[in-house]
Amino acid sequence: MAGLSIHPFPARMRAFQNLFNQLDQVTGTKAKVQALVDHFQGVEAGEAAWALTLLLGKRRRRLITGRRLRDILRDRGGLPDWLIDDCYGQVGDSAETISLLWPAVQECVKASDPDLPSGDGDMPLSWWMDTLLPAISTRSDDDQANAVIWLWHRTPLDQHFIVNKLLTGGFRVGVSTGLISRAIAEAFDLEESLVVQRLMGGFEPSAERFRQLTACATADEHRSSGTPYPFYLASPLEPDRLLETSARDWQLEWKWDGIRGQLIHRGSGVYLWSRGEELVNESFPELVEVAKALPSGSVLDGELICWQQDATAPLGFDQLQRRLGRKTVGATLKRDCPMRFIAYDLLEHQGVDIRQQGLRQRQQQLAALLGSIEHPESWRLKQSPSWSIDSWEELETQRNQARQHNAEGLMIKQAESPYLSGRKRGNWWKHKLEPMTLDAVLLYAQAGSGRRANLFTDYTFGLWTNAEEPQLVTFAKAYSGLNDAEILELDRWIRRNTLQRFGPARSLKTELVFEIGFEGIHPSKRHKSGIAVRFPRILRWRRDKPADEADSLQTAMTLIENR
Amino acid sequence: MIERTPEGLYCRAAKAWVDPWRPVPRALITHAHADHARPGCGEYWAVASSEGVLRQRLGKDITLHPVAYGEEHWLGQCKVSFHSAGHVLGSAQIRLESEGEVWVVSGDYKRDDDPSCDPFEPVRCDVLITEATFGMPIYRWQSGEQVAKEIHAWWSRDRSRPSLLFCYAFGKAQRLLAELKAIGVEEEVLLHGAVETVTRHYREAGVPMTPSRPVSELPRKDPLEGRLILAPPSAHRSSWMRRFKSPQTAFASGWMAVRGARRRRGYERGFVLSDHADWPGLIQTVRDSGARKVYVTHGQSDVLARYLREVEGVDAEPLDTLFEGESD
Numbered sequence: 001m002a003g004l005s006i007h008p009f010p011a012r013m014r015a016f017q018n019l020f021n022q023l024d025q026v027t028g029t030k031a032k033v034q035a036l037v038d039h040f041q042g043v044e045a046g047e048a049a050w051a052l053t054l055l056l057g058k059r060r061r062r063l064i065t066g067r068r069l070r071d072i073l074r075d076r077g078g079l080p081d082w083l084i085d086d087c088y089g090q091v092g093d094s095a096e097t098i099s100l101l102w103p104a105v106q107e108c109v110k111a112s113d114p115d116l117p118s119g120d121g122d123m124p125l126s127w128w129m130d131t132l133l134p135a136i137s138t139r140s141d142d143d144q145a146n147a148v149i150w151l152w153h154r155t156p157l158d159q160h161f162i163v164n165k166l167l168t169g170g171f172r173v174g175v176s177t178g179l180i181s182r183a184i185a186e187a188f189d190l191e192e193s194l195v196v197q198r199l200m201g202g203f204e205p206s207a208e209r210f211r212q213l214t215a216c217a218t219a220d221e222h223r224s225s226g227t228p229y230p231f232y233l234a235s236p237l238e239p240d241r242l243l244e245t246s247a248r249d250w251q252l253e254w255k256w257d258g259i260r261g262q263l264i265h266r267g268s269g270v271y272l273w274s275r276g277e278e279l280v281n282e283s284f285p286e287l288v289e290v291a292k293a294l295p296s297g298s299v300l301d302g303e304l305i306c307w308q309q310d311a312t313a314p315l316g317f318d319q320l321q322r323r324l325g326r327k328t329v330g331a332t333l334k335r336d337c338p339m340r341f342i343a344y345d346l347l348e349h350q351g352v353d354i355r356q357q358g359l360r361q362r363q364q365q366l367a368a369l370l371g372s373i374e375h376p377e378s379w380r381l382k383q384s385p386s387w388s389i390d391s392w393e394e395l396e397t398q399r400n401q402a403r404q405h406n407a408e409g410l411m412i413k414q415a416e417s418p419y420l421s422g423r424k425r426g427n428w429w430k431h432k433l434e435p436m437t438l439d440a441v442l443l444y445a446q447a448g449s450g451r452r453a454n455l456f457t458d459y460t461f462g463l464w465t466n467a468e469e470p471q472l473v474t475f476a477k478a479y480s481g482l483n484d485a486e487i488l489e490l491d492r493w494i495r496r497n498t499l500q501r502f503g504p505a506r507s508l509k510t511e512l513v514f515e516i517g518f519e520g521i522h523p524s525k526r527h528k529s530g531i532a533v534r535f536p537r538i539l540r541w542r543r544d545k546p547a548d549e550a551d552s553l554q555t556a557m558t559l560i561e562n563r
Numbered sequence: 564m565i566e567r568t569p570e571g572l573y574c575r576a577a578k579a580w581v582d583p584w585r586p587v588p589r590a591l592i593t594h595a596h597a598d599h600a601r602p603g604c605g606e607y608w609a610v611a612s613s614e615g616v617l618r619q620r621l622g623k624d625i626t627l628h629p630v631a632y633g634e635e636h637w638l639g640q641c642k643v644s645f646h647s648a649g650h651v652l653g654s655a656q657i658r659l660e661s662e663g664e665v666w667v668v669s670g671d672y673k674r675d676d677d678p679s680c681d682p683f684e685p686v687r688c689d690v691l692i693t694e695a696t697f698g699m700p701i702y703r704w705q706s707g708e709q710v711a712k713e714i715h716a717w718w719s720r721d722r723s724r725p726s727l728l729f730c731y732a733f734g735k736a737q738r739l740l741a742e743l744k745a746i747g748v749e750e751e752v753l754l755h756g757a758v759e760t761v762t763r764h765y766r767e768a769g770v771p772m773t774p775s776r777p778v779s780e781l782p783r784k785d786p787l788e789g790r791l792i793l794a795p796p797s798a799h800r801s802s803w804m805r806r807f808k809s810p811q812t813a814f815a816s817g818w819m820a821v822r823g824a825r826r827r828r829g830y831e832r833g834f835v836l837s838d839h840a841d842w843p844g845l846i847q848t849v850r851d852s853g854a855r856k857v858y859v860t861h862g863q864s865d866v867l868a869r870y871l872r873e874v875e876g877v878d879a880e881p882l883d884t885l886f887e888g889e890s891d
Binding site for chain 1: 699700701702703820821822823824826827829831832842843863866869870873874
């Protein structure tokens with residue numbers, strides 16, 4: 001049997017498994033960082049690069065889908081389809097479900113030698129990821145099923161989960177990018193912010209790339225590349241902390257309901273990054289075009305938003321949604337959903353990183369910069385207004401005006417604050433409008449996945465139609481808003497009040513009413529109810545309300561008209 | 564022979580309810596867990612070794628008829644006997660025979676070795692009412708011995724801080740003490756008050772366990788480094804935990820077989836140890852019983868019933884009860 005000279009789990013693979021176990025089994029931040037530091041220092045660059053890629057969860061390409069692995073288990077193992085589905089509903093993760101089910105079938109499944117690439121005994125993680133697993137993924141049908149079964153037979157039981165995870169991708173270990181950056185900084189004696197910066201815009205699993213990531217800082221690292229700075233994020237307002245300061249030390253801005261972005265013009269060209277670290281040049285060509293009018297060496301932080309040239313307020317998020325993820329943008333779309341970049345901040349000016357300067361100073365330079373642009377479409381590139389108030393008493397009045405500006409609320413920024421990275425509380429607060437609300441009836445429930453597996457945590461809600469005999473029609477789904485005790489209580493209620501099962505979903509007695517909050521509401525052809533809401537979530541369980549007193553579609557329509 | 568009334572599972576021939584969930588004149592009790600033994604009944608029938616815990620939980624003055632495993636009792640027109648269920652100390656399956664027909668109510672049971680209680684006894688019957696707490700093929704247990712070794716390794720690995728192991732106060736905790744004893748651990752284990760009260764009854768019944776004492780007997784200043792402490796899950800993240808400085812935490816339960824279930828509860832480690840039957844155990848029990856009809860109660864009743872029907876070819880259906888099995 002060619003290829004069987006490899007032991008499936010040699011030492012180097014075992015090292016990654018150990019790292020995974022440690023990260024999975026400790027809850028303390030310090031212990032997690034230490035486990036990462038030890039690993040990154042202890043393995044070769046190529047191995048560290050793969051570990052990092054997997055931990056970051058950035059690998060887009062799946063080698064084999066979880067669905068396919070489940071099918072192989074069903075076809076070869078003889079377990080009924082519904083049983084595997086029910087188990088999956090309980091576990092919430094394909095790779096884990098399969099590893100738990102394998103012992104039930106292993107004795108009756110056979111595989112012949114699939115003639116896979118062979119290794120010499122201690123093959124690195126990179127060999128698994130670059131050679132062995134891709135070789136399995138490119139096979140088809142029976143050939144592939146055979147290869148997968150062969151691999152399962154040769155993998156020790158306690159390693160099944162990780163092997164299946166490597167095959168299906170979607171590796172979530174419970175370590176944030178921030179934690180990983182901190183560990184790399186600590187392991188290679190670098191500034192954490194530099195590591196975060198170098199990780200922006202993606203990482204490729206090669207030894208070369210890992211060496212670059214961990215190399216000493218160079219003076220002009222930024223000037224020639226399209227790398228964005230890490231975004232600084234605001235935290236929800238903590239009134240007690242704010243009110244003890246003087247209102248004059250702060251400034252207010254509208255919180256626009258678009259997509260946060262970073263617009264870069266450097267020697268190598270224009271780069272438009274979304275907060276999700278995605279390069280979105282192709283979706284917004286008119287912004288890229290205008291940005292060429294910026295002097296090279298400029299980096300702006302702002303909001304991508306649909307806004308007509310002569311309008312005083314932007315269009316809703318539903319318009320922006322039409323432009324997302326497009327490779328090409330037609331003339332109609334450009335006309336109906338015209339883009340602007342509303343700049344909040346200037347991070348790099350004349351090729352110099354100015355993030356440590358005070359906010360007021362940065363914004364003055366931003367104003368001067370935008371004022372100097374000469375371009376027929378310079379209206380697309382505007383500074384977001386900022387102003388100050390004399391006392392905190394005016395704050396709520398200001399916030400209430402947000403709706404007529406089509407803004408989500410206010411940003412409250414310390415006037416001298418530097419531009420930090422990540423969500424560091426204290427300097428930047430967001431203060432959103434109170435959400436709109438409707439009381440809706442719980443109609444369906446489905447089990448969550450991951451931490452919420454085996455609990456009913458995904459809920460669908462309905463409103464009454466206006467017909468003579470009112471019926472409930474689905475209007476929103478919500479996944480959050482209840483506390484743990486309420487989730488458990490509701491879970492029990494759901495199990496006892498199920499009417500029908502549709503695969504993993506259950507229809508329920510129409511009895512419970514919840515107050516649903518949301519940020520925006522607009523007409524929609526795609527939804528049966530004719531309306532769509534933005535960011536729906538549960539505000540509270542209306543135990544006081546019987547189902548027939550829940551709101552109707554008509555009430556929802558009134559909200560749309562009063563927008 | 565058995566019907567479901569608002570009070571619970573009723574046997575007309577014996578004029579008795581099995582594990583009723585409301586007060587009734589006569590209750591036959593499979594075991595002393597709270598969802599099976601409820602207060603307020605006229606008289607209770609249960610296995611003698613469960614008496615201590617039953618009286619502690621339901622009141623000293625309950626009218627109790629202690630029986631021995633296998634002993635036959637006539638109640639009205641019905642022959643009643645109790646057979647070991649291997650779940651906890653004094654747990655039983657209840658066998659009811661009348662007019663030539665035999666029914667068995669399993670209560671909660673497991674088939675794995677457990678040094679803290681009598682082993683499961685397969686009972687033949689015409690109709691079986693079985694639990695299904697872990698009625699999915701993802702649930703398969705390792706031996707208690709194996710798990711005890713893992714727990715011991717976990718406890719021994721970090722002696723610089725206390726090791727808090729959460730487990731059900733009645734049954735699981737004592738099984739852990741007995742499993743540790745069985746692999747040769749003699750070091751004293753500390754107990755939360757709720758665990759201590761039940762453990763006393765096990766010691767009185769002569770179950771061999773590692774030495775233990777209530778954590779409350781130690782001076783409050785004692786940092787308890789390197790000590791193993793058993794506590795019920797309700798104490799996790801409660802004010803009781805302030806007593807311990809940066810403990811490592813773990814939960815011993817069948818639910819720990821699923822990673823998400825452990826992470827949701829916020830324990831660092833999960834040890835897969837259950838006092839309920841795993842999937843192979845449930846299937847084996849149905850086969851051993853030879854029953855022509857199976858009712859499946861609490862847990863994954865739909866899944867197990869459907870599998871029995873479609874794959875095993877047994878007439879099976881779910882039966883709604885208020886039993887909860889190994890609760891979350």
